[in-house]
Amino acid sequence: MTELRAGRTGEPLGIARDEARSQRPRYLDVLIGLAAFGVLAVLPLFFGSKALLDFVIRCSAFGLFATSLNLLVGYTGMISFGHGMFFGLGAYGFGLIMQRTGVPVPVAFVATLVITTIIATVIGAICVRLKEIYFAFVTLAFQMLIHSTILSWASLTGGDQGLRGGIPRPVFLGIDLSNHVHLYVTSCALLVIGLLLMRQIAQSPFGYTLRMIRDNANRASFIGIDVWRARLTIFVLAALFASTGGIVMALFVSGAYPEFAYWTISGEGIFINMLGGVTTFLGPMVGTVLLLILNDTVTRLTEYYGIVLGIVILFFAIGLRKGLMDFVVEWYGQRRDGAGERG
Amino acid sequence: MQRTRKPGISRRATLALMGTGAVTFATPWVARAQAKTIKVGMPTILSGRVAQLGTSSRNAVMLEVEKVNAAGGLAGRQIEMVIRDSKGAPQEAARVARELVNTDGCELLIDAEASSGAFAVHEVARDLGVFCIHTNSETSALTADPKQHIPNAFRTARQGVHDSIVGGSYAAAIAKTKGLKKWATCAPDYAYGRDTTGEFTLYLKRFAPDVEIISESWPKLFQPDYTEVVTKILQAKPQALYTCLWGGDLTSYIDQANIYAMFSQMEVFAVNMADYTALTVVKNLPKGIHSGNRYIKTYPATAENAAWGDAYKAKYNEYPTNWSWENATAVMLIAEASKKANSADGKKIAEAMRGLTIKSPFGADGTVTMRAEDQTLIGYAIGWGTTIPQEPYVPDVKPGDWKTILELEAEWKKSKGYA
């Protein structure tokens, strides 16, 4: 296990240096967020393409999911292989509440998050005391357990065929989620708000506690940090954002399917993180855009998608040995340092 | 100095990257004007364990589309198929279906998805209002449930409940003559397996009331090892076994049950046996397995059907599958409906298709009908017989009676609250 540890505290996750430098006033984040939302919101006025809007909606769903996973993987050093269960939980929770009770959308949204909090707390309380690869295993096992439960409990979940018949979305506050543009703007808003909140978590004192736990959990507990509680808190918080991603996905496909709670979704999340890089906050978001573009273009061109994707992964894993954003940041840092020495 | 500059750079790099991405990939998003050709989109599964579903569906569609195009296309417009892999994931199926319509400009959809993928595409059809014909999902609820009903979606796949009515009455007749009272069932644990088994036993008991189910096994879909299932059934010592395993699962099961000499100890009713995907693959096919027809070129025993099977074999060097005929029928129906409406417009085709009866090599009486009330296919060839290990594999098929099927189906719909 020593090697494993060396690897994990080593280069790819050694983020503290970069992060320490990236503190900036909070209002700047908010301004950037607002600007991004503004740009996204006016897009439909210039591009008539529905496919572009679809693309951004999917980016919101997977972006929320992947960025929340990075709170665990990149910031706290907890490699979860089961994060996708909360994505599925969000989709199923929201879909079931809307189909069965007919409450307004915001109520269902909040109720889904409450359910996610409860389940994530229970699962988290069991999982977070385990370390390293064993944490990964036990989260994966929980994911598979939830997936089998969804398949077996057909009277509630519809089994392997998922929630059928569409998810009703009554109009609330003038927002009609069955309207494509309304759904698009809502997804963008959820994405931007979600990213801003996660950014706040990452930059808060609590966020720095997490980094300390990642770098050396023993040292953190010596100075009086309750490691178990901190890890559980971030586990639940991350689950909430993943669940929100699941809700966006459920709205997009107008249903929920057991594949949403399958381990492949967790695998995709990890892959997105590695693709984009875990050392910058926006790395997972870049990874999401990259993976979706890759997926969409390659499936258009060939049915041997696996070979192409496999080679791209090998390029990142063996060629770059890090995510794209990590690579860019490092490359730019080297260039600038070089220039600084000359000047 | 460092503190303020570095993050700015990463942000700028991100924006630049996103900008480049947007420019590069916006090109396919520019909507295209209506062309002379008509594009037909087809989301299906071309990779993973059930890739054969997609390839044999695609083969059949291409075979028929060539004929339609040679005869002048749809109302004078040549068909161009756009076929995409969903990898069997429902969110991908939904994404691909939307993209086919919104980006590629497909005006009609042939949905060759299985299971949950078909329901996901169905929601897309509901949302976009595009003409859509489901070709592979046999789940009865897809068209039987009025909540699912939308005017623009049809189905050419066979239906679980039809198979079960015919299978149940066929099996009951044999149960009576041979005195088979104790039955076991073995079905993959997913909606198709559960529904089909439930319906089969329902009709078996209805026609042969003294039948008793003494053992049920529910292996997981795509389970590699059936040892515990085989021994469990042997333990129960039933006189007959019903199974709706299919494809590779069925062949694995037969190979594994064979070395336990299971087939000499009970009558076996395997609804999905009489399909070339299973018949040609099993090396030691036991004699005398009862099976429903999926696709075999000798049933219906007509020159048209044999010719169709041979033409397919000549072109692709393999026999058609159950999925093949279902997809071929979709193209035939679209072509006929378009001719009748004298238009390639989805709405007009849908209108013309309701209640349309066409000549078909796969019809029980030489024709198949798209029933108007629930927009699903009826009148296709359906029957049961016993297997032999070489061609023609199922020499003597007893045809099911569509009059009985329709009566019992109506009754079944009522009992489900569908009608």
Place this chain on the structure above:
Amino acid sequence: MDLDALTGCLASPACLVTQTTSGFIIGMLLFLVAVGLTLIFGVLKVVNFSHGAFYMFGAYFAMTAYQLSGSFALAVFCGAAGTALLGLIFERVFMSRVYGADVLMQLLVCYAFVLIFDDVVRMVWGPEFRSMGMPAAFQVAPLFIAGGVVPPYYLLLIGVALVAAVILGLGLARTRLGKVIRAAAHNPGMVSALGINTGLIYGGVFALGGMLAGLGGALAAPVRSLTPGMGFSVLIESFIVTVIGGMGSILGALIGALLIGMIRSFGSLGFPLFTEGLMYLFMVIVLVIRPTGLFGKEVV
């Protein structure tokens, strides 16, 4: 749930024997694949996510060799030898480049090859289901042992799996090579300093692990259908086995495999609709009580 069937079976000797034997059969087949996974983890500290692909290649190699030669022995040999070679190349060319890197990078490389290998099989052998067929020598009536039914072919499988277990167990414990391998697992730097080529050991262990998976695939080919992606469900089960038994422990893999076999065998009687869930539940319980698995060494 059908607890009556379960208690009924536990009360009947014939049923007890038959279900125990089938649990044993399932377990020993699983062990052959799982032991390679645990071996590779034990020495190289790599969770070989592409292990299922080696199982798949073993089956396809065996089928092709059997079709060409008609000899079952040659088919099994080709399955095992072919995957051993594949494992060696895979380790030397690709895996060896990511040993220092993050554990996620290693997983990604394996994942990339799962995707690539599945597509390669689809290109070479086609997307359809294939079946190898049972060799004529084993197309005989099953035996009755202590009231339980056992097909002769499964006796061969159990025999091979047991021989593999014994050779591995004794080989690692008693031979010089075994000692070197264990030393390399414990402290590769020191082994390397003693002038032993650790790269060769790593490659050899990976080849051995791949060979065991390929052997499992080749032996399973007569009774299981062959299709691209067939390795996946086997990988997941092997994974559960190694986690329960303890990553890196050969005895653990054996016990874990047998436990899973029994859960499947008796679970299908008592909980026919939740057999799969039962395995994951068991895995969760073991991990919570003993994170390193039943026979894994405590991690410092």
